[in-house]
Amino acid sequence: MVIDPLATTRQLATFEELWSIVKENYLYRDFNGLDWDAVYQEFRQQIEAGLSDSGYYHTMNEMISRLGDDHSSYLSPKDALEDDQMRQGEVDYVGIGVRGYVIPEKSSLTVLLVYPGSPAEQGGIKMHDNILAVDGQPVINDEGIRRNLLTGPEGTTINITVQSPGQEPRTITITRQRVGGALPVPYSVLTTSQGKRIGYIFMYSFTDTTMDDSIAQALNVMSTEAPLDGLILDNRYNLGGASDVLLDTMNYFTSGLVGYIVDRQQDFPLEVPGMDINGSQTKPLVVLVGDGTASFGEVFAGVLQNLGRAYLIGERTDGNVEILTVFNLTDGSRAQIATNTFRPPNPTDQNWEETGITPDQTVPSVWEEITQETDPALKAALDYFDR
Structure with a gap:
């Protein structure tokens, strides 16, 4: 492989930039026990030996992962652009229109979200469904990594093997189409055994800046026929996102001081003014949590519990409330570093x-083994409102 010396020079420049950002801003002064100066020597030598651009991006990702906080990350220029599109509600790609997570031990992709009007919705794929194969190929490879089988040229047809909880696998034929728009926020009105009307909102993440508008719409639509008696906010797979989206969302359910951002030197108070939408500030709240709740997803649930505003049901979260600062590098790549x-x-x-x-x-x-009708956490939440 022939490496352009100019590429190496460019890589070294952004490497120095990235390494210095971590040195000066990382939350933990001891770098979680890592010798950051030794890391500098090790990775500089790798770059000087010659790396392709893709190899360089992989190497920088490895360097940041050495910090060991399970939160800081590095994005190539392409990944940074896709991150911007998601945050701005401008997702645009060709595929079937689902978001989910992989289960390596079951060789499946479990569906968390389905984009409205997408090929997946038209094909009958729903939340909780498990995608097993595409054109006979497993969606997960032998290393437990998701294969990129759902995306492809617009207008091409694929056969997808899908299994809904409690049912036998079925094969559906779907034509790939362009998928775009804001991140969906599914919602519905549920009824308790005593006839109380409870609004349910599934909160996938705090990455999309349009999320607060989507939640406001949900709160209004669900209250059209009659007032709600309570709200269930399903936060079980919310991996976090941006602080402004977190605060804009929390603003509907509480007001005043909601916590402190803590860096190396001091604490910074966080406050929200509070905005009531059809009683959202005072209605009883249940927030569902689990091991898929992380980062600002944890903060959202923890704050509402800490303030006595919400009752939490589910499973203990793993603990990952470090706050990332985004650093855009000169080559278009991006570092998201735990600074607070x-x-x-x-x-x-x-x-x-x-x-x-x-x-x-x-x-x-267990999300992939239940439906909304058989969800034990959701049942417990509905029972809570009847106490």
Whole structure:
């Protein structure tokens, strides 16, 4: 492989930029026990030996992962552009229109979201469904990594093997189409055994800046026929996102001081003014949490619990409340580095980074094995409103 010396020079320049950003801004002064100066020597030598651009991006990703906080990350220029599109509600790609997560041990991709009007929705794919194969090829390879089989040229047809919980696998034929728009926010009105009307909102992430508008719309639509008696906010697979989206969303359910951002030197208070939409500031709240809840997803649930605003049901979260700062590098790549952590508004003896968020009521659930009708956590939430 022939490496352009100019490429090496460019790579070294952005490497120096990235390494210095971590050196000067990383939350933990001891770099989690890592010798950051030794890391500099090791990775500089790799670049000087010659790397393709793709090899360089992979190497920088490895360097940041050495920090070991399971939060800081590095994005290539292409990934950074896609990250911007998602954040701005401008997702645009050719595929079937689902978002989900892989389960390596089951060789499946479990569906969390389906884009409205997408080929997936038209084909009958729903939340909780499990995609097993595309044109006979497993969606997960032998290393447990998702194969890129759902995307492809617009207008091409694929046969997808899908299994809904409790049913036999079925094969559906879907034509790939362009998928775009804001991140969906599914919602519905559920009824308790005593006839109370409870609004349900699934919160996939805080990455999309249009999320607060989507939640406001949900709160209005669900209250059209009659007032709601309570709200269930399903946060079980919310991996976090941006602080402004978190605060804009939290603004519908509480007001005033919601916590502190803590960096190397000091604490910064966070406040929201509060906006009531059809009683959203005062209606009883249940927030569902689990091991798929992370980062600002944990902060959202933990703050509402800490303020006495919400009752939490589900499973303890893993604990990952470090706050990332985005650094855009000169080559178009991006570093997301843990520079702060979060402290709740009211004193607590728990360090959320170490303990995670503990629900008020523990109710295990396995997303890929249930439907909304058989969801034990959702049932427990509905029962809570009848107490």
